Amino acid sequence: MTDLLVLPPPKRSRSRRLRKKLHIGEFQVLGFDYELTWRVAPSIDVQDRFIDQLLEDLVVPRALSLGGGGNCGFVVARRGSVTDADRAAFESWLGRWPDLAEIKVGPLRDAWYNEAS
Secondary structure (H helix, E strand, C coil): CCCCCCCCCCCCCCCHHHHHHHCCHHHCCEEEEEEEEECCCCCHHHHHHHHHHHHHHHHCCCCEEEEECCCEEEEEECCCCCCHHHHHHHHHHHHCCCCEEEEEECCCEECCCCCCC
16 A cells, blocks of 8 residues: 555645645646557567657657656656646657557646545
């Protein structure tokens, strides 16, 4: 079982400095998950080429950060939040990769906190 960090509702308003440290309010950071299914299990060379091309074509030019790899991961912006345009560009780029059978790109969600169950 994983420990979920869920903040209680504030009993009083938090200062700007504290909201920034906690990544809440106007400082909330959004990102998205992705999950890929390959037609055939990719070789190490194919995986390396895929990641290198993804970094070169999309991640670096859009100032994104990628956690994960060739099967699944999480994408955030280096500074601030990713946008719907970043998410759409990521999904579109994956769609042009012929070796992928299924692509799941999740909605934008909080990168620091899981939603309460």
